[in-house]
Amino acid sequence: xxxxxxxxxxxxxxxxxxxxxxxxxxxxxxxxxxxxxxxxxxxxxxxxxxxxxxxxxxxxxxxxxxxxxxxxxxxxxxxxxxxxxxxxxxxxxxxxxxxxxxxxxxxxxxxxxxxxxxxxxxxxxxxxxxxxxxxxxxxxxxxxxxxxxxxxxxxxxxxxxxxxxxxxxxxxxxxxxxxxxxxxxxxxxxxxxxxxxxxxxxxxxxxxxxxxxxxxxxxxxxxxxxxxxxxxxxxxxxxxxxxxxxxxxxxxxxxxxxxxxxxxxxxxxxxxxxxxxxxxxxxxxxxxxxxxxxxxxxxxxx
Amino acid sequence: xxxxxxxxxxxxxxxxxxxxxxxxxxxxxxxxxxxxxxxxxxxxxxxxxxxxxxxxxxxxxxxxxxxxxxxxxxxxxxxxxxxxxxxxxxxxxxxxxxxxxxxxxxxxxxxxxxxxxxxxxxxxxxxxxxxxxxxxxxxxxxxxxxxxxxxxxxxxxxxxxxxxxxxxxxxxxxxxxxxxxxxxxxxxxxxxxxxxxxxxxxxxxxxxxxxxxxxxxxxxxxxxxxxxxxxxxxxxxxxxxxxxxxxxxxxxxxxxxxxxxxxxxxxxxxxxxxxxxxxxxxxxxxxxxxxxxxxxxxxxxx
Numbered sequence: 001x002x003x004x005x006x007x008x009x010x011x012x013x014x015x016x017x018x019x020x021x022x023x024x025x026x027x028x029x030x031x032x033x034x035x036x037x038x039x040x041x042x043x044x045x046x047x048x049x050x051x052x053x054x055x056x057x058x059x060x061x062x063x064x065x066x067x068x069x070x071x072x073x074x075x076x077x078x079x080x081x082x083x084x085x086x087x088x089x090x091x092x093x094x095x096x097x098x099x100x101x102x103x104x105x106x107x108x109x110x111x112x113x114x115x116x117x118x119x120x121x122x123x124x125x126x127x128x129x130x131x132x133x134x135x136x137x138x139x140x141x142x143x144x145x146x147x148x149x150x151x152x153x154x155x156x157x158x159x160x161x162x163x164x165x166x167x168x169x170x171x172x173x174x175x176x177x178x179x180x181x182x183x184x185x186x187x188x189x190x191x192x193x194x195x196x197x198x199x200x201x202x203x204x205x206x207x208x209x210x211x212x213x214x215x216x217x218x219x220x221x222x223x224x225x226x227x228x229x230x231x232x233x234x235x236x237x238x239x240x241x242x243x244x245x246x247x248x249x250x251x252x253x254x255x256x257x258x259x260x261x262x263x264x265x266x267x268x269x270x271x272x273x274x275x276x277x278x279x280x281x282x283x284x285x286x287x288x289x290x291x292x293x294x295x296x297x298x299x300x301x302x
Numbered sequence: 303x304x305x306x307x308x309x310x311x312x313x314x315x316x317x318x319x320x321x322x323x324x325x326x327x328x329x330x331x332x333x334x335x336x337x338x339x340x341x342x343x344x345x346x347x348x349x350x351x352x353x354x355x356x357x358x359x360x361x362x363x364x365x366x367x368x369x370x371x372x373x374x375x376x377x378x379x380x381x382x383x384x385x386x387x388x389x390x391x392x393x394x395x396x397x398x399x400x401x402x403x404x405x406x407x408x409x410x411x412x413x414x415x416x417x418x419x420x421x422x423x424x425x426x427x428x429x430x431x432x433x434x435x436x437x438x439x440x441x442x443x444x445x446x447x448x449x450x451x452x453x454x455x456x457x458x459x460x461x462x463x464x465x466x467x468x469x470x471x472x473x474x475x476x477x478x479x480x481x482x483x484x485x486x487x488x489x490x491x492x493x494x495x496x497x498x499x500x501x502x503x504x505x506x507x508x509x510x511x512x513x514x515x516x517x518x519x520x521x522x523x524x525x526x527x528x529x530x531x532x533x534x535x536x537x538x539x540x541x542x543x544x545x546x547x548x549x550x551x552x553x554x555x556x557x558x559x560x561x562x563x564x565x566x567x568x569x570x571x572x573x574x575x576x577x578x579x580x581x582x583x584x585x586x587x588x589x590x591x592x593x594x595x596x597x598x599x600x601x602x603x604x
Contacts, residue, residue: 031478109521153480166525176333177525178455178480184522189514189540195547196540198521205522212491219411219500220486221523223468223479238491238498245497 233268535570
């Protein structure tokens with residue numbers, strides 16, 4: 001990474017808006033310089049599937065290999081064939097979610113962190129044939145750096161599983177586990193051989209961290225309204241709206257995936273509300289800054 | 303505060319155990335140097351009642367003065383007479399909790415923070431006739447300082463309301479809102495005049511942050527097992543047990559209130575489980591370090 005700010009960004013409206021915002025935020029009390037970033041599709045590549053989905057499927061494949069009864073279930077067969085639609089059809093959403101959450105239930109928090117970190121170190125992206133850690137967006141790393149240099153505290157606010165993202169966030173982004181807000185499974189307090197362990201259950205805790213819950217969970221976790229937020233899907237709308245309707249200068253950034261050559265072209269959708277307005281339409285209406293991956297980024301991957 | 307470490311602590315087993323722990327933890331990776339402190343009775347005075355209870359009652363008094371129908375309710379009359387037993391008897395626990403949570407429902411997160419900070423700046427302790435900010439334990443402030451100096455990150459993990467403690471934690475302890483874990487009410491995402499606001503509801507979110515939930519919420523919020531924990535009541539047991547059964551050197555500290563002259567003498571009980579084992583008994587069994595307020599503290603208040 002160059003020492004010049006945002007050197008992987010082309011000159012243009014997006015880069016200018018960021019530099020301008022950093023200047024405008026200089027008078028904001030340091031404690032209120034809070035920046036929140038969506039993860040999948042905003043900080044790293046989320047296609048052809050969420051990294052965490054590939055992680056879960058890899059584990060399901062192992063488990064199915066060892067357990068013929070599991071392998072015989074239609075929902076499992078559809079999942080392993082990569083057909084999410086058929087999988088949902090086979091058992092209904094409830095069974096699907098149960099199968100997916102069961103892949104890592106029973107693990108302690110500490111064991112899960114090891115399993116996730118181990119998989120991330122080995123696994124490779126099917127198209128780019130590189131470890132997922134290499135598929136972090138270089139321009140966004142520079143943006144994190146710029147904001148930190150301007151006294152911001154930076155949080156990841158992900159629809160993905162909080163413990164999965166934590167297993168990588170320090171290494172990927174320099175963001176420690178306590179600064180990751182995400183979806184979570186329920187955890188049981190148990191004593192094993194005189195030691196307290198926290199054991200993952202096959203049950204989501206509350207709502208997924210998408211849409212309005214992103215704003216609510218930021219308040220629950222951070223305790224302050226952010227003044228900067230970045231996302232790429234309709235599931236980030238409420239977070240961006242929250243960040244831009246406080247009393248301080250603010251900036252909302254939407255990463256637009258329009259680069260089939262270097263990455264992918266698609267519109268980021270809300271996982272929990274498929275009927276939600278396209279984020280590009282919200283951005284146009286609200287005057288948010290849209291980042292064209294194709295035009296605004298001189299380099300995509302780190 | 304003196305620059306010598308723990309200068310408000312008398313020489314003795316407790317002070318030695320702390321200094322020894324800091325030395326033993328020098329080899330723990332910095333990111334894993336996590337310390338968690340209960341708030342009421344551990345960092346500041348919780349008698350004759352929780353500070354937050356006094357805050358809620360002050361608001362209820364104002365509301366009852368303005369609303370004769372509210373003032374006429376038996377549960378409210380009992381509360382304002384300071385008779386919690388009669389209040390619970392008047393309407394059952396459910397009505398009691400509803401009345402207490404309703405005092406600040408409808409406020410936005412930001413408005414609540416202002417109300418709480420404003421009250422804390424004005425209110426005075428009934429016996430000591432000083433602002434509550436003065437009733438922080440000087441020896442514990444020195445301990446926070448010592449741990450920070452040794453590379454620890456320090457979190458408050460309170461059974462009290464997270465937003466109430468956040469309104470004071472920076473000023474009292476130098477602990478920012480994102481490093482406070484506590485009980486929480488549900489919050490609604492609303493749009494008012496084009497601005498997103500998060501509005502407090504008269505409903506507790508999940509379980510109070512006492513007992514096993516303290517350990518679970520530490521994991522949810524911090525993402526790591528602490529290696530140091532301090533508490534003073536049976537509601538802190540699981541947190542202390544969690545902190546002391548990991549793989550690193552650890553220390554659990556129990557503040558024993560045995561000083562009627564300078565503070566109070568009582569056994570800290572669990573709010574959610576009155577039948578829980580006394581924390582002194584757990585401490586004796588587990589070999590935790592007990593701090594005698596009377597003998598170990600040369601000075602009590604800051």
